[in-house]
Amino acid sequence: xxxxxxxxxxxxxxxxxxxxxxxxxxxxxxxxxxxxxxxxxxxxxxxxxxxxxxxxxxxxxxxxxxxxxxxxxxxxxxxxxxxxxxxxxxxxxxxxxxxxxxxxxxxxxxxxxxxxxxxxxxxxxxxxxxxxxxxxxxxxxxxxxxxxxxxxxxxxxxxxxxxxxxxxxxxxxxxxxxxxxxxxxxxxxxxxxxxxxxxxxxxxxxxxxxxxxxxxxxxxxxxxxxxxxxxxxxxxxxxxxxxxxxxxxxxxxxxxxxxxxxxxxxxxxxxxxxxxxxxxxxxxxxxxxxxxxxxxxxxxxxxxxxxxxxxxxxxxxxxxxxxxxxxxxxxxxxxxxxxxxxxxxxxxxxxxxxxxxxxxxxxxxxxxxxxxxxxxxxxxxxxxxxxxxxxxxxxxxxxxxxxxxxxx
Numbered sequence: 001x002x003x004x005x006x007x008x009x010x011x012x013x014x015x016x017x018x019x020x021x022x023x024x025x026x027x028x029x030x031x032x033x034x035x036x037x038x039x040x041x042x043x044x045x046x047x048x049x050x051x052x053x054x055x056x057x058x059x060x061x062x063x064x065x066x067x068x069x070x071x072x073x074x075x076x077x078x079x080x081x082x083x084x085x086x087x088x089x090x091x092x093x094x095x096x097x098x099x100x101x102x103x104x105x106x107x108x109x110x111x112x113x114x115x116x117x118x119x120x121x122x123x124x125x126x127x128x129x130x131x132x133x134x135x136x137x138x139x140x141x142x143x144x145x146x147x148x149x150x151x152x153x154x155x156x157x158x159x160x161x162x163x164x165x166x167x168x169x170x171x172x173x174x175x176x177x178x179x180x181x182x183x184x185x186x187x188x189x190x191x192x193x194x195x196x197x198x199x200x201x202x203x204x205x206x207x208x209x210x211x212x213x214x215x216x217x218x219x220x221x222x223x224x225x226x227x228x229x230x231x232x233x234x235x236x237x238x239x240x241x242x243x244x245x246x247x248x249x250x251x252x253x254x255x256x257x258x259x260x261x262x263x264x265x266x267x268x269x270x271x272x273x274x275x276x277x278x279x280x281x282x283x284x285x286x287x288x289x290x291x292x293x294x295x296x297x298x299x300x301x302x303x304x305x306x307x308x309x310x311x312x313x314x315x316x317x318x319x320x321x322x323x324x325x326x327x328x329x330x331x332x333x334x335x336x337x338x339x340x341x342x343x344x345x346x347x348x349x350x351x352x353x354x355x356x357x358x359x360x361x362x363x364x365x366x367x368x369x370x371x372x373x374x375x376x377x378x379x380x381x382x383x384x385x386x387x388x389x390x391x392x393x394x395x396x397x398x399x400x401x402x403x404x405x406x407x408x
Contacts, residue, residue, distance in 0.1 A: 005057070007054060007057050007058060007071075007074060007310075008306050008310045008313070010050050010051075010053050010054040011054060011074065011077070011081075012310045012314050014047050014054065014078065014085075015314050016157070016315045017043050017047045017157070018047055018082075019315070019316065020043060020156070020157045021040050021043045021047070021084075021085055021088035021089070022088045023116075023144070023173045024036050024037075024040050024088075024156065025037070025040045025089075025092040026091065026109070026216070027116045027146065027147070027171055027173070028091075028092055028095045029091065029094060029101060029106070029278070030106060030116045031116075031118065032101075033095070034096060036092075036147065036171075037093070037095040038096070039147075039154065039156050040088055040089060040092035041089060041093075043085075044086070047081070047085040048085075051078050051081070051082055054074070055075060055078070058071045058075055073295045073307060074307060076291070076292075080226075080288040080289070080291045083284060083285070083288035084223065084285055084288045084289075086284075087281040087285045090280070091281045099270075099273045099274035100268075100270055100271035100272075100273060101275060101278070102209065102271050102272065102275060104209045105209045105213075105278075108212075109216075110176070112216055112217055113175075113220065113359070114346075115173070115174070115175070115176045116171065116172070117143070117171070117172045117179040117182065118170070118171055119170050119172060119182050119183055120186065121166050121167060121168045121169075121186045122188055123166060123187065124187045125185065125186050125187035128164060129164070130163065131163050132158060132159070132160050133160030133161065135164075135185075136377070136379060137182065137344075138344035138376060138377035138379075139343060139344035139379045139380045139383060140342075140344070141174065141181040141182055141185075141341055142178040142340035142341040142346070142376075143174035143175075143179070143181075143182050144172060144174055145170050145171070145172055146173050147170075148162065148164075148169065148170055148171070149169040150165065150167070170186070174340070175340045175341060175346075177338070177340075177341055178340070181341065203262070204261040204262040204265060207258045208255055208272075208275065209275075211251050211254055211255040211279075212255060212279055212282075214251055215248060215252065215255070215282040215283065216278075216282050218251070218286065219282040219285040219286050219289075221244065221348055221359045222241055222245065222286045222289035223285060223288075224318070225240060225244070225289070225349060225358060225373070226241050226289040226290070227318050227375070228318045228320075228349070228373045228375070229241060229292075229293050229296050230307060230308075231307075231308055231312070231318045232320060233296050234296065235296055236351075236356070237356070237373070238293035238296050240356050240358055241289055244286060244290075245286050245287065245289070248282070248283050248286040248287075249283065252283045255275075256276070259272050259275065315377075317376070317377070317378050318373065318375055319345060319375070319380070319384055320371065320372065320374075321372045321374070321390045322369065322370070322372075322390045323366050323368055323369065323370040323371075323389065323390075324368065324388060324391075325369075327387070327388055327390075328388075328389070329366045329387050329388045329389070330366060330367070330368050330389070331366065331367070332366060333362065333365045333366075334360060334361070339384065339387065343376065343383040344379070344380035344383075345374035345375065345376035345380040345381065345383070347372055347373070347374045348374060349372075349373045350372055350373075351370070351371040352367065352369075352371075353369075366388075372384070372388065
């Protein structure tokens, strides 16, 4: 008889697996790699099994009406995670069904908010024999290792105990400025990514591709902000996710129009089918993010503590930091701070008084009392706070704090 896992363990496992699926699916698109795409389908089955067990455990745990009301939020979050996993499967099937993706889209994905990189560990390197936990790639470079190819074998979603070897080919996801840092550690020659080419006149296909990249970017931001809204129990932030959902609908409808125009100009318009599938999947991910936010929209119901515990123990966690006057962050732009490559934390949004700036540009300068919401590795959270001069005790934020207030 197998040991029954806890609600928190099942929720963390499903969340991490679904996020890995999205990363692997886009990597499969970028490299036209069927092995990566097939792994996404295997992970989808794993997510299904985890969520089936989660529903069963919740039913057993609900002894009272109050238990049932709180666990309903857990089940609602599970449905949203399932939606993200299903969308990732749809992205992977673009490769497996050979629907075709325009070369222009693969080129533009190099300039997305997060890029996919493939780096081989060469003979002279600084990585061989070290574990991923000791290397702390996410906190040092902002890059996550999502898969390793070792000879003919694959290691998907490697854990912190995985020890790297010479000849390993790492597949990573993160900011483009982190790619060369990993190349340097692996003994390779840094190849600074050139800026996107200036186009005198945008073709219909160019416009469709730009919209697809924008959809990918905001889908990733929407999920991160949704988790932030839940963990911090922030209704204003949940409202921002709704704004992003409206924007994703608009982008998708615009993209459909430009794809139809582009099809009339191409010799083989079949390659546009894949892009439409990708756009639809990205739009559904945003829908799933908005659905998550229903957990915090009810002022009467307090989310189950397990949800906060699970979001705090996942591979990527949500962190909050307040910029203190005179700190290293005060007055500098995000580009100058290079937070993602120095702490591993990606800034999803900045709250300045009553206004939100989500997916802030690198030129955005920080001011004292700005509230940063970021997502990244657990070890990156204290580093982010240190840069911001935020000396509050770890965990002294969000709905944990509000919960204490309500209980007093």
